[in-house]
Amino acid sequence: MKTVVQGTHYDNYKVYLPLIILPFWLLLYIYLESISNYIVYEISGMTKGTHITESIRFFIYEVPKVMLLLILIVFVVGIIRSYFSPERTRKALEGKPLLIGNIMAGGLGIVTPFCSCSAIPLFLGFVESGIPLGVTFSFLIAAPMINEVAVVLLLGLFGWKTALIYVATGLVIAILSGWVIGKLKLEKFVADWVYQTKSGSIENTGHIVSFNDRIEAGYIAVREIVSKVWIYIVIGIAVGAAAHGYVPKDFMASIMGKDVWYSVPLAVLIGIPLYSNAAGIIPVVQVLIEKGASLGTSLAFMMAVIGLSLPETIILKKVLKLPLIFIFVGIVAIGIMFVGFLFNFIF
Amino acid sequence: MNIKILGTGCSKCTILEKKVSEIVNNNSIDATIEKITDLQEIMKYGIMMTPGLIVNDKVVSYGFIPKDNQIIQWLEESKQ
Structure with missing residues (x-):
């Protein structure tokens, strides 16, 4: 008989990867302002204090900062959310x-x-x-x-x-x-x-069984959400940067x-x-x-x-x-x- | 085999439908694929997140887009 493996197949490195990345994430986050200042003032040689320089500096600093935060928090929230499901929430709320x-x-x-x-x-x-x-x-x-x-x-x-x-x-x-x-x-x-129909109920299909699956849920959340919202963040911050310098x-x-x-x-x-x-x-x-x-x-x-x-x-x-x-x-x-x-x- | 995709028309539902029909075609699996958009019909399966993937009237996944090899595995299991 064939054994049925529910849940996704995972690679072990995916569990350790976040721990390896985290220190680099922290370093980058801490030095981001200095790095973006260096790029704008030193490498590009733009004049300090002008509207255009301030707008560009704002953009170059804020976009990576928000993206860094986004990846970290969405990853963590993705893991946390794997402990919850609409079914469990419904069960918790019944009869309260x-x-x-x-x-x-x-x-x-x-x-x-x-x-x-x-x-x-x-x-x-x-x-x-x-x-x-x-x-x-x-x-x-x-x-x-x-x-x-x-x-x-x-x-x-x-x-x-x-x-x-x-x-x-x-x-x-x-x-x-x-x-x-x-x-x-x-x-x-x-x-x-709505009150006339009775919805069916399903037993837990048990996709998430192990800790590795929860980590995987974090990766999926990052992939899904970042690919969806990055463009809004870039446009939003670009509008913000323009107004920052000029309004x-x-x-x-x-x-x-x-x-x-x-x-x-x-x-x-x-x-x-x-x-x-x-x-x-x-x-x-x-x-x-x-x-x-x-x-x-x-x-x-x-x-x-x-x-x-x-x-x-x-x-x-x-x-x-x-x-x-x-x-x-x-x-x-x-x-x-x-x-x-x-x-x-x-x- | 009968495959149903439950969803009211969100982007994930469309992606799942495309994915499943590709898998069925590529592996020459003998299956009919139905897209269910009617809310009352969807609720009969008891899922609270779309898209739902139903194989031979059994809910195999809901709320996310499963990976290709996972879908293939479910279809293989249901083939017998």
């Missing part, structure tokens, strides 16, 4: 009371593997197995908004404090929005066929400054239909802040662009009736505005 369920769903939304094209099957799988609508929404709000690409860019371009604020407030929005949706008892606005300081202060009260709702309204991923929008937002936009307004803008997107909302139309879509977008938008106002008030 409302608020606790929302908190867990928000947290699990960050770590469970998720892609926006799977949002609908996931939604169906959750509600059909009896997980409350509000808890399901907490998951569906947290999963796209708090993703590793957004965290990488915030970490690289804004520093760890802003990254932490983004994750924490995003989580609070996901938990509370889901909780409110749960309290409002909106099940009647879910497409009728006058305080240019944005009169439009997106903290003293302009309507800047937050306006940023959210503009952000919802704008379709971009974290990789494209965050470098642009960095420049907005540099040119006088306030943190609260910028944060609200980013969250609206990344967390609420028109195409995804349209896809939801397959399983939700219109009133629920509007309520969902409305509640999340209010949550985002609240975060915007709060941070404009504090800072």
